[in-house]
Amino acid sequence: MDYINAITLFANYIFIPGLSYGCQLALGALGITIVYTVLRFSNFAHGEFMSFGAMISILVMWYFQDVGISIHPLPTIILALPISIILTIIFCLLIDNFCFSYYRKNNSESVILLIVSIGIMFFTNGLIRLIIGPADRNINDGERFLVKARTIKKMFELNEGLAIKMSQCLTITITILLVTFVFWFLNKTKTGKSMRAYSDNKDLSLLSGINPERVVLITWVIAGMLACVAGTLYGLDKSYKPFTYLNLVLPIFASAIVGGVGNPIGAIIGGFVIAYSEIIITFAYRRFLGYLLPDNLLPESLMQVLSTDYKIAVSFLILVIVLIIKPTGIYKGKLI
C-alpha cells in the first residue's frame, strides 16, 4: 500500500488537468448561458467564437514576437488577450448586427435563431481556416512548467512526479478573476441587473425604461470576452487547431445543460462535472491500483473504462443521464 504515490498520481493525471479543463469548459458554458438567458437562443457558434478569439490572440502574439515584446516566463499570448478580447467583441457585434438582429426584430422563434447560429458556426469556422489555416500550432512560448515533475519526485522521494503546467496555473487564475468579475457585474451593477431584469421579464423591463439595444450590446460584450479568453486558454493548454473547437461545442453545451439551463452558477459547476467525468472515465487505472493493491490482486488489463477517443461520448452520456433523471439540471434551471 502506498497512498502517497497513489494520491500524487491522481493529482498529476486527474485532479490538476481536470481543474484546468473544467475552467475552460466553465468559461465557455458561462458564455452560452448568458446568451441563452438574455437573447433566448442556444448559440452553437460559441465554440467558433472561442476559436476566433484564440486566432486573434495568436495573430496579435505574432506581432508582439515580431517587435520583440515578451513577458517571459509568462507566454506572450497573455499580453495579447486585452486586444484580442476587444476584436472578438467587435466580431460578435458585427455578426449580431448582420445576422441575429434581423431575426430578433422579427420576433423569430428561438429555434430559428439556433439554426442561424449553426450557419454562423460554419461561416466562422471557414473564415478562421481561411485566415490562419487548419494546422496544429503550439502557441506556448513561455516557461512550460511552474512545478516540474522531477522536482517533486526528488523533494519527497516519490516514484510519481507532480507537474503543474504554467498554462494550467494561468487558466485557473484567469478563470477565477473573470468569473468573479462577471458575477459581480451581473449582481451588483445597475447595468448587470438590468440585463437580468430583461432576461426575467422582457415586457416589464421595457416598461421600466430599460433600453433593449443596450442590453443586447452588453450581452455580446460579455459573451465575446468569455469566448475569447476561454478559446485562448484552451489553445494555450493543449495546442491551437481550428478543428478541435468544432468538437468543443458539445462538452460546453453539456456543461450548460447539466448545470441547469440558464443558471450561471450551474454552468460553472457543470463545466467541472463534465471535465472530471471525461477524465475519470477515460483514465487507465492500472498504475494507480498498483500502489493500492497487493501484487497478486493486480489485474492484467489497463483498467480503463473507455478509451480516450471516446471522450466526447462521455459528455453525451452524462447529458442523457441528467436529462432523464433531472431534466432541470443540477441547479434548477429552465426546462427545455
Next chain:
Amino acid sequence: MLLKASKISCGYEKTKIVENCDIYLKKGQIASIVGPNGAGKSTAMKAIFGLLPLFEGKVFFNNEDISNLKPQERVLKGMSFVPQTNNIFPSMTVEENLEMGGFIRKKGIKETIHQVYELFPVLNEKKSQIAENLSGGQRQQLAFGRALMTNPIFLMLDEPSAGVSPKIMDELFNKVREISKKGVSILMVEQNAKQALKISDIGFVLTQGKNKFIDSGKKLLSNPEVRESFLGG
C-alpha cells in the same frame, strides 16, 4: 383634466375591440373601468398607455397630446402601469425589483424605495427574498411598488385583485386608497366591480367596447340598471 382619452377605438391587429370610448379623470381622483368579460376594459387601458396602437381618437395627458408616444416616453411624463400578470421580475430580489422599477431615474432611488417600504411594510421585511417566492398578495404589492418607483403622478392598474383571496383583496383596495392619498391619481380595470366602484370617484361601465354609463362610483352603485346587469342585483 389629468387624463382625457376621447373617442378612442383600438384592438388587436384588424379586430376593433373598443369603439368610440371616452375615459377621463381629474387630478387626485380614482377612476375605474368595469364591465362584463370581453368588454374591452384591459384593451382600452393598454391603448391609453401606448401598449396597443390607437385606430381612432386621441389621448391627452396634462392637456398634452400623447397619442403617438411610446410607453417608455409616457413613463417619463409621469404615467406608470401595473400589468395584470407577469408584473414582477421573478428571479430577482424584492429590492432589486424596486431598483429596476426606478431604472430611468438618475437620483433619489433610495428615497423612493424607502417610501415604498413605508407604504408596503411587508416588502421591507422580505427585501432580500427572491420575488418568485412571495405570496400572491405580496407579489401584487411588489408590482405596485415597482410601478411607483418612477414617482408617477398617474398610476394604471390592470385587474389588481385578480387571483387573490377576498381578504387580501380588501387589503389591496386599501393600499390603492393610500396611494391615491399620496397624490397619485389612479385608473384601474376591475372584475370586482362593487369594491372598485366603492372607492372610485368616477366609474366607466363598458359593454362591447362602448361606454354604457359614466357616473360617480356611488351613483353607479345605486343605479338599478347597473346593479341588475353588472353587479349581480
